[in-house]
Every structure is written in structure tokens, then in C-alpha cells.
Amino acid sequence: MSSEGYRTLINNTYILTGKTIIKGFLFFDNEKIIDIGTEASPEYELAEYVMDYEYKAVALHGFSVATRLSNYPFRGISDYDLSTFTKEEIKKFIQAGLYELILNGITLPIIIDEYPELVAEVLRHFNINGVIVSDTTIKTYPGIQYLFVENNIVKYKDERLGEFNKLFCRINKVNDKCLFLDISDLPTYNLSAISLIATRLGREETFMNLITKPYKVLGIDNGVIDKGAKPDIILYDLRD
Structure with missing residues (x-):
């Protein structure tokens, strides 16, 4: 860039x-x-x-996918506790996760995280484009885009996009109504590996469309x- x-x-x-x-x-x-x-x-x-x-x-x-970042070292593990780490340490996790996302061609990360303010700080510090998904009121910054969730309804710039659990889909549940691929439950950010999973599930074409769809949905370009x-x-x- x-x-x-x-x-x-x-x-x-x-x-x-x-x-x-x-x-x-x-x-x-x-x-x-x-x-x-x-x-x-x-x-x-x-x-x-x-x-x-x-x-x-x-x-x-x-490409663009949705994921968490604060749990980066613990991807694929369900039982972990971030409360033992300081905010600066969690920011290091977020930084490492963003680095790997970019290495894997994910140029527009969509972050669903319990620490949205820390995600925003890291994005700003490294001048990285990104989208933050939040269900609480948080400080907004120029250069970062936001999806706000209220009563399970996702809004972008005051426009109602739809229900969160229908717009954000895991790889085993992707369909034509999904707008964002959520890879939070996967232990890898490697899109080639995720593509293999999609192929085995018979969803390869939907997967390929989905990883550029956020660019269109958010009015950035046509993907x-x-x-x-x-x-x-x-x-x-x-x-x-």
C-alpha cells in the first residue's frame, strides 16, 4: 500500500x-x-x-473475513481466560493476529472482539484498514469502519443490514444470504486451507464470492x- x-x-x-x-x-x-x-x-x-x-x-x-483477534494465541481452544493478561499484552495478541491476516491476503479484516477499543488502537497505530463490529457504544476513529449491533440487528452508517446470526456465517453454514464469513472458530487464517474445507462441504463457489463480498456490502468497491x-x-x- x-x-x-x-x-x-x-x-x-x-x-x-x-x-x-x-x-x-x-x-x-x-x-x-x-x-x-x-x-x-x-x-x-x-x-x-x-x-x-x-x-x-x-x-x-x-479478501475480507470476520474473526476475533484478542484470543489469537488460543485459536481453536474453547477454554481460556484473557483476564490474566494486561491490556498491552492483549494488544500484542491483536497485533500478531492482524499481521497473520495480512500475510494471508486478508486486506479488510472485520473484527468481532470483546476488546473493540484495543482493536481500534492497534489499527490506528499501524494505519491498517479494518472494520470493527460492536454491540456497545465505543469511540469511533477516522479511517476505521464500524458495524454496530443492536438487538441482533446489524447497522452500517445507520443503514439496517439484517440479523447478525444470518449475515455472519461459519464455514459449515455459508449460504447465499451470508454477507460475512466468520472464521473465529477456526485454528487458521490460511484461506487456502479454509477453501479446502469449503470444497469438502460443497461450498467452494459460495466461499469464493463471500471473501470479497464485504467490499461490495460496505460500498468500498466491487471486490x-x-x-x-x-x-x-x-x-x-x-x-x-
């Missing part, structure tokens, strides 16, 4: 745009993808960051690389 006011050119790469792969370039700043195509304009070479991959890289849009889309880009470097 580029810094504010800075532009980036990723040249000579494979780009997944929806269900089509093209060979070309991506030109973006920190707010949006400015241009995409097969041949970059010479003026784009003046960007602050220029990377030429000689067609040994693949770019695709980032694909395109002009005007948010530059939440995953780049797989295939060079030796």
Missing part, C-alpha cells in the same frame, strides 16, 4: 480482473486504482514507486481489480 500522496506503478504483471487474467500494469495511489491496462503510459514511469516484474508476478484483489477500486492488492512474486 502506498503512502498518502504517493503513486505506485506495478508493471509487466499478470492481473486477475474478475474472472479474466490480463497481462499489463497497475497504477494507483493510496486511495484508488488510477489506471489498469496492457501498456503503461510513459508518464506513469515517473511514479514514486515503480516495480517491473517481467511477467513473473500475479496481482489480485484482497475486483478495476479503475476506481481501492488498491487493496495482493501481489504474488514468482521471481527466483
Whole structure:
């Protein structure tokens, strides 16, 4: 992700745009993808960051899932007690969880956590995009999006989205009405591993749609690389 006011050119790469792969370039700043195509304009070479991959890289849009973070070291364990840890220690758990989410291509984490204020502090400190889900009144910060839950109803910017237990689905219960995939009960953030679970359950196509759907639901973009889309880009470097 580029810094504010800075532009980036990723040249000579494979780009997944929806269900089509093209060979070309991506030109973006920190707010949006400015241009995409097969041949970059010479003026784009003046960007602050220029990377030429000689067609040994693949770019695709980032993903979004919901999970908890404060219990990061105890994923998959039902019996644990966070009360023995200080707030600073719990923030370290949250930080480690966010790091692994990003490593796994989750560029828009949706956090359902009993410590939403601590999550917000970590997101702000590291300038990470994210969505916080809360059923209590908490302080809001610019740059962080919020889903508020009241009487099991999820609201986004005062718009009623629906019932929490219908919008947030675990991997074994995903369906076309789900908006957010909740992986809180899984011991891994690895989307490849989770995809295998979805495939075995016969829900692979629904899973693939669901991990970009939050971008559409929250009005960020269409969940694909395109002009005007948010530059939440995953780049797989295939060079030796």
C-alpha cells in the first residue's frame, strides 16, 4: 500500500480482473486504482514507486473475513481466560493476529472482539484498514469502519443490514444470504486451507464470492481489480 500522496506503478504483471487474467500494469495511489491496462503510459514511469516484474508476478484483489483477534494465541481452544493478561499484552495478541491476516491476503479484516477499543488502537497505530463490529457504544476513529449491533440487528452508517446470526456465517453454514464469513472458530487464517474445507462441504463457489463480498456490502468497491477500486492488492512474486 502506498503512502498518502504517493503513486505506485506495478508493471509487466499478470492481473486477475474478475474472472479474466490480463497481462499489463497497475497504477494507483493510496486511495484508488488510477489506471489498469496492457501498456503503461510513459508518464506513469515517473511514479514514486515503480516495480517491473517481467511477467513473473500475479496481482489480485484482497479478501475480507470476520474473526476475533484478542484470543489469537488460543485459536481453536474453547477454554481460556484473557483476564490474566494486561491490556498491552492483549494488544500484542491483536497485533500478531492482524499481521497473520495480512500475510494471508486478508486486506479488510472485520473484527468481532470483546476488546473493540484495543482493536481500534492497534489499527490506528499501524494505519491498517479494518472494520470493527460492536454491540456497545465505543469511540469511533477516522479511517476505521464500524458495524454496530443492536438487538441482533446489524447497522452500517445507520443503514439496517439484517440479523447478525444470518449475515455472519461459519464455514459449515455459508449460504447465499451470508454477507460475512466468520472464521473465529477456526485454528487458521490460511484461506487456502479454509477453501479446502469449503470444497469438502460443497461450498467452494459460495466461499469464493463471500471473501470479497464485504467490499461490495460496505460500498468500498466491487471486490475486483478495476479503475476506481481501492488498491487493496495482493501481489504474488514468482521471481527466483
